[in-house]
Structures are given as C-alpha cells and as structure tokens.
Amino acid sequence: MDKLQSAPGWRLVLPVLGLLMLLLLVLYRDTTLYLAALWTAWEDGSYSHGFLVLLLSGYFVYSTRDVLARMTPCPSIYALPAVAGCVLVWSAAWVADIQVVQALVLVPLVISVLWAVSGSGIARRLLLPVLFITLAIPVWSPLLPILQHITAESAFWLTRVSGIPALLQDYTIHLPSGRLHVRDACSGLHYLLAGVTLGIFYAWLNYRQLWHRLLVVIVAAGAAIAANVLRVFIITWLAHSTEMQHPYVKDHLSLGWYLFGGLVFLLLVIDLLFTRHDAAGETRPVAAGGAGCRYDDRRRYAVYLASAALIAAGPLAAAWLTTGVQSAYVQALQLPRGASGWQGPAIVSDSWQPVYRGAIPLRGVYNKDGETIHLYVGYYPRQGQGVELINELNRIANPDSWQVSRSVTIDPEQAEHGVIEAELDSLYTGRRLVWYRYRVAGHYTTSPYVAKLLQIAGLLSGKADASIIAVATDMHNDARDARERLADFMFSMEKPLTRIADGNN
Secondary structure, eight states, X not given: OHHHHHSTTHHHHHHHHHHHHHXXXXXXXXXXXXXXXXXXXXXXXXXXXXXXXXXXXXXXXXHTHHHHHTSOOOOOGGGHHHHHHHHHHHHHHHHTTOHHHHHHHHHHHHHHHHHHHHOHHHHHXXXXXXXXXXXXXXXXXXXXXXXXXXXXXXHHHHHHHTTOOOEEETTEEXXXXXXXXOOGGGSOHHHHHXXXXXXXXXXXXXXXXXXXXXXXXXXXXXXXXXXXXXXXXXXXXXXXXXXXXXXXXXXXXXXXXXXXXXXXXXXXHHHHHHOOOSTTSOOOOOOOSOSSOSOOHHHHHHHHHHHHHHHHHHHHHHHHHHTTOOOOOOOOOOOOOOOTTOEEEEOXXXXXXXXXXXXXXXXXXXXXXXXXXXXXXXXXXXXXXXXXXXXXTOBSSOTTTOEEEEEEEXXXXXXXXXXXXXXXEETTTEEEEEEEEEEETTEEESOHHHHHHHHHHHHHHTOOOEEEEEEEEEOSSOHHHHHHHHHHHHHHXXXXXXXXXXXXX
C-alpha cells in the first residue's frame, strides 16, 4: 500500500478509513464474533472457508493499489443516507436477534462507508472485493434442498445406469446390502461455495473481461456440483461392492475433497492448454477521478464525522430499544407428569441431546406399553445476541453422536399446530424419529422466519420468551409406528407441554 500512502489524496483518507473500519469491528463485535464462530464450526464445514474469503478479499484490494493510487478520493454526502439505511436495518435485526441479517448488512454498510469517505468511483472499484465476502456469510442455506435433490437424483441415476439394483426414497438410496442417506451435509453446499470462491479468485487473476470471468465461475460451480454427485455415486458403488464395509462408507468427506481437487486441477490444465488469458493484455486506462476535490477541509471532515456518528448510532439505538425490558424471572421449571397411560418423567441416560445455546434445558423419558418417548424442552426467558432460539449454530441433535438424514415439515392435518419431522441416525443407537416445533410469544410455529416475526411482536407486547419442544422415539421398522407414538404422546401432553413452553409449571 506504499503507493496509496504516498498519493496526496490518500494520506488522509487511508487513516480515516482505517479508524472507521476499526469502529465497525468494535461496535459491531457481536456480529463479527458470530461470523468468527461460524467460520470455526468445523463440525458443519459449510462456512469454514470464511477466513480464506476474508484473506482473498484483502488481496483483491491490494492488487488494485496501482489503479487506486491514480484516483482522487473525494467524500460524498450522497452516501450518508445509504450508511444510515444500513445502520437502521442492522439495528432492527439486532433487536430481533436475526444474526444472519446483521452479518449480511455489514457488507453494504462497508460499501456505503467507502462511498461516503472516498467517493463513488473508488467505491465502484472496490465493490467486487467487498461483495466477495458474502460467500462466507450464511445466506446460502436455501440452496441446501435444491443441491440435495440434484445430488440424490443424479447419483441414483448413475447407480441405476451402472447396473446396481437400488431404490430412491426420501433422499435415501436403498441397496440390497444397506442404505445410504443423502443428508443436508451431503448436498455439496461446502463444495459449491469453495468452488465459487476459487473460481472468482482464478478469474480475477487471469481475466479482465466480465463474461470471461463469469464463465470461469460458472464452470467452477458446475465442477463442484459434479464432484459431489460423483462422490455419492462412488460411495454407493463401493457400498454395494463391499457389503457396506468399505472405509469410505463411514468416512466419505475426504473422498469428496480428493475428487474436488482433481477436477479443479484438470480444469486449470485445460484452461492453460486451450485458452488464452486476457490478463496479460493492455491495461485499460483509469480516470484519475478529477484533479482535485470540490470539498474543502471543513466539508470533508463533516462527512467523516457524520459517517462515524452514523456507525456509532446503530449499536446505541439497539441498546436503547432494549433498555427497560426487565430480565425475566424464571421459576424452577419441571417436566409434567405423564398422562393417558404415559409414565414419567424418568431420568435420561441417552446420547440424544439437542444443542440450543443459552436455553434452560429440560429432559426426560416417558414410557407406555414398552415404548419410549424422549422429551426435550429448551426454554429462553428472553433471547439475546448468541442466546436465541433461531440460530445457525443450534442443532436438533448433537452432531458428534447423531446425523440428520431427513427433515420435513408436517402440516397441521397430520399433527396439531404442525411439527418439523427429522430422521436421525447414530452408529451406536440406530435410527430415531424426532418431532419438534417452536413456541414464541405464546404462539406455535414451525417456520424460523415466523418465529423471528413473533419475537419482534413479543418484544412489543412484553412477551419475550421462547421455547422449543422436541420429542423423539426409536424407529424399529418404518416411520409409521414411530409417528403414531409421537402423535399419541404430543396429543396426550398438549396442555402441560404448552404450560412448560410458556415458562409455567
């Protein structure tokens, strides 16, 4: 950055930008710590490339230093409404504890601050490096069911074409020797994000024309999806050939990365042999952005101070909005006694443990006619940053012992108020069916988005508590008997469970 530091217009702007970015990092630390925790959540892995994305974004900015040095930074008062709008959205998301929105809005907030301090031309030049960070923000979850469907259907088609007798049912490939579940984690989202990340980096280094760069990214994304499909097919073939005994049947993630790396290397070789990069071509001249800046020192400092004030206003407004809400008094909650023939609660000695950070956990076992129901209630007297019902880091089962192979929502015709049904697999315990739903501000819901809206309504009405109710039972044959047991228990215990979910005994 020596050229920028020596450029006349940048000698003041660089320290100002550094201080404003530091102010963002400190005042919005809850959001940045949330991202750091997500990037180090190795058990999931979908966003473990976050620090790499951040490093590459910094490299993109560094690689444009020669161009930026020829541009004249000039503050823009027109960017201040954009800064204010981003801060307002972040504050609303903070009050509602929607951490994904908080993390996502940081990207346009950074762009708006760059625009306000250095001008629109420089902000446009740095737009791609900043937008690149969105690849490490957890907004890509809606792609999971799409990728899961593509992976399961494509791998099953390859399996049938290869002559292996198989049946596909609910993303489960049934073989004569066993079954393989294409779980959410097997959808290939982490491969896709890694492929797009590498594709953008490679296109940035080697191409200048936009359509060339887009083509490289599309090919990289397609290669990532193809590698994941091939991984599932190979594992299916190995499972059939070895009667489910091949090591890759149990530990199949490493195979995916081998395939992904091999395809990426092959694409690089093809690109080097059969294409000509346009990066070595002539560099387009960049306008200097004006010989000077029409802003005098007083107006320049006014924009800087206004930007800092708006940045600070977000956390201050969020804290003010949440003041005056008294901390909830929580009585000693206890699970209710069984009803309609259900005996319990008994002490739990089982590996199934939902992970809901900050919740008051209640666990028990109920028995009827030789069958067992496991009950979990996670109660939040009041939600806060990192202590909230709807959070990317929360899980319906501890991933060290259980894997979610399938998750669907059952409509109210099949279960009162509706439930989310998840099928779990454990190497030691077997298969288990789980029904769960959320209760927020006195209302049941199965939608995380509705739960967030109810949370906002609860803050306004003074009902800030939330709960999750989850019941589980073992699957002996198919899901039909397990569903009947879960339905019988939930209907029998509806009223006492609702009281517990509302924080009452």
